[in-house]
Amino acid sequence: MKAALVQLNSGDDPAVNLSLTADLIESAAEQGAEFVLTPEVTNCVSASRARQNEVLQREDEDQTLAALRALAAKRSIWLLIGSLALKTGDADGRFANRSFLVAPDGSVTARYDKIHMFDVTISDTESYRESTGYRPGKAAVLGDMGQMRLGMTICYDLRFPRLYRQLAQAGAHVLSVPSAFSPVTGAAHWETLLRARAIETGCYVLAPAQCGTHTATRGKSRRTYGHSLAVAPWGKVVADGGADPGVTLLDLDMERVAQARDRIPALDHDRPFGDPE
Numbered sequence: 001m002k003a004a005l006v007q008l009n010s011g012d013d014p015a016v017n018l019s020l021t022a023d024l025i026e027s028a029a030e031q032g033a034e035f036v037l038t039p040e041v042t043n044c045v046s047a048s049r050a051r052q053n054e055v056l057q058r059e060d061e062d063q064t065l066a067a068l069r070a071l072a073a074k075r076s077i078w079l080l081i082g083s084l085a086l087k088t089g090d091a092d093g094r095f096a097n098r099s100f101l102v103a104p105d106g107s108v109t110a111r112y113d114k115i116h117m118f119d120v121t122i123s124d125t126e127s128y129r130e131s132t133g134y135r136p137g138k139a140a141v142l143g144d145m146g147q148m149r150l151g152m153t154i155c156y157d158l159r160f161p162r163l164y165r166q167l168a169q170a171g172a173h174v175l176s177v178p179s180a181f182s183p184v185t186g187a188a189h190w191e192t193l194l195r196a197r198a199i200e201t202g203c204y205v206l207a208p209a210q211c212g213t214h215t216a217t218r219g220k221s222r223r224t225y226g227h228s229l230a231v232a233p234w235g236k237v238v239a240d241g242g243a244d245p246g247v248t249l250l251d252l253d254m255e256r257v258a259q260a261r262d263r264i265p266a267l268d269h270d271r272p273f274g275d276p277e
Contacts, residue, residue: 001034001035001148001251001252002031002032002033002034002035002249002250002251002252003033003034003035003036003037003206003230003249003250003251003252004028004031004033004035004036004037004247004248004249004250005037005206005207005208005209005228005229005230005239005241005247005248005250006021006024006025006028006036006037006038006039006208006228006246006247007039007208007209007210007211007226007228007241007242007244007245007246007247007248008020008021008024008038008039008042008208008210008211008245009210009211009212009213009214009244009245010039010041010042010043010044010045010210010214011044011045011046011214011215011216011217012044012045012046012048012051012052012055012214012215012216012217012218012219013044013055013215013217014043014044014055014056014063014064015063017042017043017044017064018043018063018064018067018068020245021038021042021064021068022067022068022071024245024246024247025038025068025071025075025077025079026071026075027247028077028247028249029075029077031247031249032249033077033247033249034077034078035077035078035079035080035145035252036077036078036079036080037079037080037082037176037178037206037208038068038079038080038081038082038178038208039082039083039178039179039180039208039209039210039228040082040083040097040154040155040178040179040180040209040210041082041083041084041085041097041180041210042064042081042082042083042084042178043056043062043064043084043085044056044085045180045210045214045222045224046085046214046216046218046219046222047216047219047220047221047222048216048218048219048220049132049133050218050219051216051217051218051219052085052095052133053087053093056085056086056087056095057086057087058086058087058088058089059084059086059096059098062084062086064081064084065081065084065100068081068102069102069106069107069108070106072102072103072104072106073104073105073106075104076104076105077104078101078102078103078104078145079100079101079102080099080100080101080102080150080152080176080178080206080208081099081100081102082099082154082176082178082179082208083097083098083099083114083154083178084097084098084100085097085134086098088135090135092135094132094133094134094135095133095134095135096113096134096135096137097113097114097130097134097137097154098111098112098113098114098137099111099112099113099114099152099154099176099178101143101145101150101152109143109144110141110142110143110144110150110152111141112137112139112140112141112152112153112154113135113136113137113138113139114134114136114137114153114154114155114156114157115136115137115138115139115140115153115157115160115163116136116156116157116159116160116163117130117131117134117136117156118130118155118156119131122182122184122185123184126182126184128182130156140163140166140167140170142167142170142171142172147254148173148174148252148254149171149172149173149174150172150173150174150175150176151164151167151168151170151172151174151175151176151203152176153167153175153176153177154177154178154179155177155178155179155180155181157177158177158179158193158194158197158207159193161196161197161200164197164200164201164203165200165201165267167201168200168201168202168203168267169267172201172203173203173204173254173257174203174204174205174206174252175197175198175201175203175204175205175206176206176207177194177197177205177206177207178207178208178209179207179208179209179210180209180210180222180224181209181210181224181225182223182224182225183223183224183225185225186224186225186226186227187225190207190225190227190229191227191229191237194207194229194231194237195231195235195237196235197231198231198232198233198234198235199234199235200266201233201267202233202257202260202261202264202266202267203233203257204230204231204232204233204252204256204257205229205230205231206230207228207229207230207231208228208241209224209225209226209227209228209229209241210224210226211224211225211226211227211228211241211243211244211245212224212226212243212244212245226241226242226243226244227240227241227242227243228240228241228248229241230248230250232256232260233256233257233259233260233261234256234259234260234263238250
């Protein structure tokens with residue numbers, strides 16, 4: 001199967017982002033991609049809760065989701081919408097950071113809400129408190145694509161290997177990690193963590209990313225690392241999207257998953273052990 005990682009520089013206007021995203025998905029399909037993946041918060045990158053409240057919608061009203069589902073059907077492709085920021089109607093006003101697997105007929109076959117919230121202080125000038133704006137998900141999700149199963153995760157999940165191991169042991173052949181990584185942590189950890197998750201599980205790891213400086217009409221502008229990566233089951237990087245928006249193509253070969261797991265069948269070697277004393 002030919003896959004495509006779409007790298008974006010989304011701002012805080014969903015309508016503008018949708019047009020750019022759709023163009024890149026069309027380009028990927030024109031180049032033969034059967035499975036296209038977009039990054040985290042495809043519809044809106046914003047650090048302003050006020051701006052998010054102005055422009056975000058609930059899932060059943062979201063124009064980005066509706067348009068991209070229609071585009072997947074038009075092109076008869078599998079589409080992983082890395083995530084959309086969505087209103088939830090929760091009493092505390094928090095949003096969902098939700099990933100969607102869309103089938104070639106345009107139907108949503110799986111949804112995943114990001115479990116691990118990015119609450120970190122990277123430096124004296126850069127900190128994030130994702131949990132103040134977004135509610136965490138509660139369940140791991142496996143998407144069925146026929147001959148291939150997709151373990152769905154988002155960005156900061158990458159630092160929690162137990163999630164990936166459980167997805168692989170449940171049957172995942174491919175793991176998706178749509179992201180909006182900080183430039184600091186991206187340069188230090190991005191490739192290493194993605195390669196580790198592939199090696200540990202014998203899965204392909206596909207990580208479409210946001211990149212560059214993001215347009216902000218309100219609040220502080222964000223910067224993200226880019227470098228959408230695809231990692232093969234033996235741990236080799238097979239595609240790198242660089243620093244700019246665009247499409248990166250690669251071929252997925254499920255035989256490579258089987259070969260990696262045959263060589264080192266670590267997924268079958270878990271043993272019980274007691275808590276550390």
